[in-house]
Amino acid sequence: MAYNQLKYRKNFGLLIAFVVLVTILFVVAMLAARSMIANFIETEFNNRKVEVFDQSVKPFQEFFNDKIPEISYYQGYLDSVKAASYVNDVIRKNAFVESVLFYDITVTNSDSIEAGIKYNHLLVYPKSVISFQLDEQNRLVATRKESTETRAYTDDFNSMVLKFVGFLDRVTDSTRMSDSEIYKVFYTLSAGKVSYMNIPRIADLLAYKRLMSSQDNPVVWYDQDMFLFLINPSKIQIKNVAPNLYEKIEILPIVSGNVTDQRFYFQTELSLPGALSDYKLQYTSSESFLNKEINRRFLPVSFGISVIYFILIFIAYLIYRNITINSKLFQLQYDFINNLTHEFKTPVSVIKIAGNNIQSSEKLSTEEQRMYGKILDQEADKLNSLMNKLLSFAQIENKSIKPNKEEVNVEEFCAPIFDAVKLKYPDLNFSYQIDVQNNMVVDTTLLLSVFQNLIDNAYKYSERQRKFLNIDVQQNKKNFVIRFKDQGIGISKKEFNSIFKKFYRVKNQFNQQGSIGLGLAFCKEIVDFMGGEIKVDSVLNQGTTFTLVLPLGPKKN
Known part of the structure; x- marks a missing residue:
């Protein structure tokens, strides 16, 4: 019982419990971190599609908002040559514009023309229709269309003219056209088509209104220009600004029957606007593709968690080593005390015996005196030598001498x-x-x-x-x-x-x-x-x- 009480207590159970707990937390942290990164990637997959959409559709928006309105600068005085120059610039810079129809329109109050659309006393008709497109040698080709060839696009012309004459009824001296009103009157959008008529000045609009409402006006002729842009959405250049998330991005018809296996693919989509509305952007990534991105982002996180884990394990090792060293030191010191006690005990015992013998003896002979004196001297020297060794060792170790x-x-x-x-x-x-x-x-x-x-x-x-x-x-x-x-x-x-x-x-x-x-x-x-x-x-x-x-x-x- 006494021996067990003197033993150095090594509580390795607590240390093992600490290592097990740290290991469990390490595994849980790794799993939780990867799960969070996977969820974040999925959320980002669904959210960042707007960035791709905006960058991909940006050239079309610039064409629609900036390039098309340039037609109005000519105030209806475009001829086939100037129209060809304008279309050449448009069609080469914007691959999604497949062809362009140019309508050279006349607005008059004459009764001698049977073609076109007549509203009260106002007649609007196309003097000529020219089609522009690139041939196989990438040359701009202009083709004049006869009336029978433009029937496919008659509805686009009629729709634009009807909106135009309807707007004339509302024109007054104080009319100021807002962007919203311009968009409603002078633009016509349908699937794959954008129609645009140049915007006349207010004075011209008032003149058109007078021609429309009275037959007593002298016969006059005004020029207007209208362009019909035929759009192919599939030729829009896709700009994948998140290649680490989207393996494949396609422009597909809305009614596309493309079906993917949801177990192996992540997929999302966005419908295209306006004249592109029959098409959509479809974003697709395989599970293995997204796993690469998850692993790429998980790597530094796992490295950080691993560093913390190994630091804690190293601390546990240091504690273990400290316990082991302390245990050995305790045993060494315990042995040292026992042996030192023995070393002191032997000469002390001899001195005590010699002293008792001297004390109990009534008379000591000269020989006995010498013997006991020699014994006391030798044992004293042993004690002195042992103490000097201990003292010298301590002084040398502490560098005090x-x-x-x-x-x-x-x-x-x-x-x-x-x-x-x-x-x-x-x-x-x-x-x-x-x-x-x-x-x-x-x-x-x-x-x-x-x-x-x-x-x-x-x-x-x-x-x-x-x-x-x-x-x-x-x-x-x-x-x-x-x-x-x-x-x-x-x-x-x-x-x-x-x-x-x-x-x-x-x-x-x-x-x-x-x-x-x-x-x-x-x-x-x-x-x-x-x-x-x-x-x-x-x-x-x-x-x-x-x-x-x-x-x-x-x-x-």
């Missing part, structure tokens, strides 16, 4: 260390080589700690029959290279990056007690502190080599 560098002869530095090794570990097969030309500039106290840690490890992590250590001190052009080679139990390669971390302990039979996981971390901090580098190379059950690389000192004199 500066290295006390001094120039030292390599052989003079190594000699007392190697002599102490032989005395401390008489069963260790120890050897060394020193081949250098320069002095070292180092903090001797810190470097001594590194040597002691690596020598102690070589002895500690070797089996009794394989206690071997060779220290090789060499020099190259830039550095001192110091190798500590043993024949111990070795270290697995997967642990090479971990052995220099604080509180980390390699799990083996030699490391169950008495290690707090600071030795190699302490060595690395010191070497880094002095501007050097420490490396490890090891093979399990064959041995380990630690290599120190330290910068060169000044050359010997």
Whole structure:
């Protein structure tokens, strides 16, 4: 129960729930975003047809509102030559105008003419009718039509004249013709046809009215012009201003029997106006065509949603990694406290036993005094060494001290260390080589700690029959290279990056007690502190080599 209470609590269930929730929201957001874009595309498909309609019909509207009224500038004095020039300009610029009939009209009160339309004393009749159209060589051809040939268009002439004479009844000196009235009187629209008569001046209209109402007027002759434009709506150029929405746009008759399968096609239409009213604009797109546009617009949205999703997943990963690292740190610190307690407990216990023995003994011999004094001194040194190591490690790690560098002869530095090794570990097969030309500039106290840690490890992590250590001190052009080679139990390669971390302990039979996981971390901090580098190379059950690389000192004199 106590062990479970000391364990680091890792609430992975909450983290998994967070990841699952984020993933569900990601999928829902993706589906919702695509659905919204699909609905938007369908709405846009139905709405933007007006833009295509306006751009496609614009040339016809300009022709109808701007070009046709130019006829009135001539005030009825157009002849066949001028009419041909005007028609040539119209028919070449507007492909939907297939042919044009020009009526050279006379308005008179004469009784000698039998043709035309007579209303009271006013007679309106065509002196000539000329048809203009382009031939196969794209040349304008003018053909004078006889009365029998114009019967097909008699109704258009009669309708225009009847509106005209009807308007004369309403003309007064104060008459001002509005655009609406001009449109009603001087234009006649029917399927595929636009008729237009030039607009006379008010004075001429009053003169026509007098001729119509009285027979006592002298015989006079007035000229009027009328044009009948034959329109082919299918030749209107379609301007698809939304090619990403409309795969195909056609001009079709209103009664067209074109049927599409609604499961596979999106379709909408608009009727054409006025003289084009027998036709419609039909907009059609296949499902696969619109899906391309949906996917094109969905791509940046999906990318944005994906970025947010992966950011959240990355945050979840960071939380997971933090939990895992904290769990490992908790375990390492827990082990560190246990081992540190053991390290302190042993010398403290020995000191306490020695103290109790001294206290309980009535009389101590000189030999016993020396023995207990030596024990107390040794155990105090152990405690002091352990505390100094912890304090030094903390100071170095926090950079609260500066290295006390001094120039030292390599052989003079190594000699007392190697002599102490032989005395401390008489069963260790120890050897060394020193081949250098320069002095070292180092903090001797810190470097001594590194040597002691690596020598102690070589002895500690070797089996009794394989206690071997060779220290090789060499020099190259830039550095001192110091190798500590043993024949111990070795270290697995997967642990090479971990052995220099604080509180980390390699799990083996030699490391169950008495290690707090600071030795190699302490060595690395010191070497880094002095501007050097420490490396490890090891093979399990064959041995380990630690290599120190330290910068060169000044050359010997």
